[in-house]
Amino acid sequence: MSDRPTVHIVDDEAAIRRSAGFLLKKSGYRVEAWPSGVEFLKDVRSAAEGCILLDIRMPVMDGLDVQQALIDQGVTMPIVLLTGHADVGIAVRAMKAGAVDFVEKPFDIAVLLDAIEAAFARLxxxxxxxxxxxxxxxxxxxxxxxxxxxxxxxxxxxPNKTIAYDLGISARTVEVHRANLMAKLGVRSFPDALRIAFAAGLGIYPN
Structure with missing residues (x-):
């Protein structure tokens, strides 16, 4: 059993830790769960190598704080973020800092597993x-x-409305351009498009 890849779930919601943990174990992963970023950081040096499923909205230290602390400590385990719909802008910032992907709550198991697989591919x-x-x-x-x-x-x-205002076009036109550019990039998900954008140097200056 020890050769199974490990996923560290860092989330203050016990229900999320249980449900995500159950699904990941059922899919063949070894799971370690942590109720806060503070607790995870205390033990990260002795934690098994793997990937981190990290919630953005947590008390004391949010996901971005935890991510920065991991960077400061030289921890290179790939990170997949758990985020609410309103946190997409924050998730973009996290991806700029090296996160592999983000998954919106309530998560779809297929989307979650794809993100975890991408994280291990990065590793x-x-x-x-x-x-x-x-x-x-x-x-x-x-x-x-x-x-x-x-x-x-x-x-x-x-957000689309801000992009539309800055470019002098409608939000609907932004949506059309977004769909077209994703087709041209050959991606099906927004995080995949972001990875290409960041690799090409887009979005490198502050908002």
Whole structure:
């Protein structure tokens, strides 16, 4: 059993720890659960290598604080964030800081498992992910200038309405550009589009 990959669930909600833990164990993962970022950070040095399923909204230390503390300690385990719909802008910031993916609550098991698998792929193949900037730039080059503007706004964590205002277009037009650019990038999820954007250097200046 010890060779099973480990997922560390860090969430202050016991129900989330139980439900996510059950589903991940059923899918073949070893699970360790932590009720707070503070508790996880106390033991992270002795924790098994794996990936971290990290809630954004927690008392004392939120997910971004925990992520920064892990970076400061040199902990390189890949992070998947659990987030509410209103926290997408925060999740974008976390992805800029190196998080692999984010999953919105209430989570779909298939989406969660895909994110966890991506995290372990990052752990197993760090060199390939580090060398992706050139490929990302080539894909971004296929976008129209307006599609690139929309992707830039998304990579900065801006909502559609703000992007629409900044570009002088309607929110509906932003949605159309967003759908088109995702098709051109060959991705099905927003986090996948963000990974390409960040690899190509988009969204690098503060909001």
């Amino acid at each position: 197993d193949d760090k060199e390939r992910y580090a060398a992706s900037a050139q490929e990302a730039a080539l894909v971004i080059a296929s976008l129209t200038p307006r599609e690139r503007d929309v992707l830039e706004g998304l990579a900065r964590g801006l």
